[in-house]
Amino acid sequence: MSKVAIIGRPNVGKSTLFNRLVGKKLALVDDQPGVTRDRREGEATLFDADFTLIDTAGLDDAAEETLAGRMRQQTEVAVADADVILFVIDSRIGVTPMDSHFAGLVRRADKPIIVVANKAEGRAGEAGALEAHGLGLGTPVAISAEHNEGMIDLYDALAAVLPQSAPELPEEEVAPLVLGDDEDGTELDPTKPLRIAVVGRPNAGKSTLLNAWLGEDRLLTGPEPGITRDSIGIEFKWRDRDLKIFDTAGLRKRSRIEDKVEKLAAADAIRAVQFAEVVIVLLDATIPFEKQDLTIAALAEREGRAIVIGVNKWDLIEARGSKLSEMRESAERLLPQIKGVPVVPVSGRTGFGLDKLLEASFKVAETWNRRLSTSRINRWLSAALDANPPPAVSGRRIKIRYMTQPKARPPTFVLFGNQLNGLPRSYQRYLVNQMRDVLDLPGIPIRLVMRQGDNPYDKNKNR
Template identity: 55%
Template sequence: MSFTVVLVGRPNVGKSTLFNRLAGKKLALVDDTPGVTRDWRAAPGHVGGLSFTVVDTAGLEDVSDDSLEARMRRQTERALDRADVALFIIDARAGVTPLDRHFANLLRKGRTPVVLVANKAEGKAGMPGLYEAFELGLGEPLAISAEHGEGMADLVQALMPYAKEDDADAEAQAAAGSIGSEEDEIPIGDQPEPEEDKAKPIQIAIVGRPNVGKSTLLNSLVGEERVLTGPEAGMTRDAISVDWTWRDRRFKLVDTAGMRRRARVDEKVEKLAVADALRVIRMANVVILVVDAGQILDKQDLTIARMVISEGRSLVIAVNKWDAVENRALALKQVEDKLEAALGYIKGVKVVTISALKGQKLDTLLDAVLATYTVWNRRIPTSQLNRWLEGVLDHHPPPLIEGRRLKIRYMTQVKTRPPTLALFVNKPLDLPESYQRYLIADLRETFDLPGVPLRLLLRKGKNPFADD
């Protein structure tokens, strides 16, 4: 059975709490501050034997201008039009408000069926509001507590009429696109190779400082206003995931909150949003770092880049708003110089100049993403590695330690994503870091491994494949 359930209501009635309950994971940010959720997001939902797509939305506001609240409302209306059933949520403890009545009138006139849900109805404090809800004209309200899981059996019965048999159920759930799903949580290096499972989408995290054009880039790629954009910095809070296909390759694009320097982050909601962005980076296959062409690779950009590399993710840098740059040669030279100074140990990070607003060079950006993803998954045959190692040791052996030479016996690749190699040395603790950097740099050049982190693990022992 597969259908879509959208959660709607005014701000701070518990939509995101119910979303997390139905999704079975803490995917949406939850806080007492009204208006935390701004974009709609979807995930596979499961309750009482029903499987469906559940959609969390921003709180409804009675505005229709060009303000942020009005743009949030239009996003919610767009999600509502695509749903099979809407759960209209009110706060039973607060009772029915004029805003609840206003949107109940609008929902009654719409084409999407509505189920009235009175949340926070645990205990006696919610009873007056529950009785008031009858006056909304949406039928008998369901009394639930999203936080404590009460009333879920009644919710299942209310959703049952909208469930429909569908052979594509599994595909629909996969298309819901929730970061943090089970397939995302497979440990790095234990994931199947792309050639073994090309049906899985490539996870792409779009990260950067606030107001550099991350959300505009996602909207331009998918060809619709999927996430809110505007001049206000810090608009995105939840990590919003969108499934998308380009040239027969499946992608999961994830827009994240802008990441400011830690010293400037003081609001609780922003801290939660940045923590969510860091989680997305850890789950990603490729990270697109969006930077502003007017402030190319400032200190915070480079901090984010180093963070991506330290997490073992592959990195592509998108220099946005390139159409506004006058001296482009000078700007590119600045990029090269800053990358060499800050990330000189990881040669070949791909840099693509784009205009997300005008849709310029987005295909070039995606080509760079696929090329970097391929390198990130590369596996080098053991025989080639050891022929290379033999040549390196002949031309540049390790330095003497206390008058004795270290014995490097063997090398093999133990993981991909990122390429991780084990080097067997008689005294691994004595091998200088400078020599390890030399080996990694030569590996990167010899086997054409640009722009991705390489990990070298030192192991003590003899060649494991040699005869005793």
């Protein structure tokens, strides 16, 4: 599929145009300039034209060692990778000296260039759109990405330069295993990419870790905390398995978030967790299990995601054997709701442990998708009840009859019996922990739902 890169100076509406063409609010948008930092890709459609669209950071004439300079380098990579370039200007301001400067740089890319005069709604943008002729990059296309105006003209310009691609043949689908009540199985579909979100506090090394997996500087990194803002999804293959990994903004305590853009970035990171299958909670090995780390892990557990704890910057640790044992004990103690969660030491800087972290991710995904047969569940339940019967509450005996698993992702079990509304939380934890150990369900959220039969002696039943 052809690639189209959107470039231009900050705050000309590149991300708004990106969201318009991909049909979703994927990129963060704000009046403040410089919101976008990493380049983001999405599948775009404009009438009958389908292409991959790349949103980029605003072009800034800054030194290479600065954050703005590193952002410009990411844009230059996008330009080199694209088939067509959309050079966006702000019609209401007109052509600025910075626009003219970067137009000269873009011209040297020797690729089809379409000048897009954005924010051209009403008469305020007419003069700026006409002024764009002076850039020497061809006839500008006047649009308003926010108000969806001028899209037909943009389509005509794109259709004239996009390379024609042969139609793709549909791939044969392989359905996941269909289960019956008498056999174990899985809901994991091997034909779909495994969706992994990497989350953690600012400066834990999330973007560095993804760059190490990809083998390139795909994401912007640096000593400054909070560089990543958008949740960037990147697809790649690992050992013939398809992955889509989301790099997210660092999550700080809510009380410490004051900037509007940081609030948007935090909401975007939480949304990435909600749509992921596996969440890698990345800790800083030098200051692990801070309160915010535990809050992030608890968020992923509440959302029902499979969880792996990655301990980054492992190259900075000296007594590694004892430190790893200590951290695994801490995980068991501090995160009892996901007892058995994998704790994997890694170093995004040196590449240590990267394969083991993905191996752990696939393993917990398989556990998260597991479906157990009703017969196996009830054999375990009978043994668990014999070993430790449920207590009597207010002199009334609690009777547990049987259990089923109606769904996976995460594994959810329904317990049937009488007086279950009085079943103590401690006994529910006993059942869940026994399931983890005996039925091999470590380190994932487990949902336990109570269902009790109608009481024929309940006088209030029919009221």
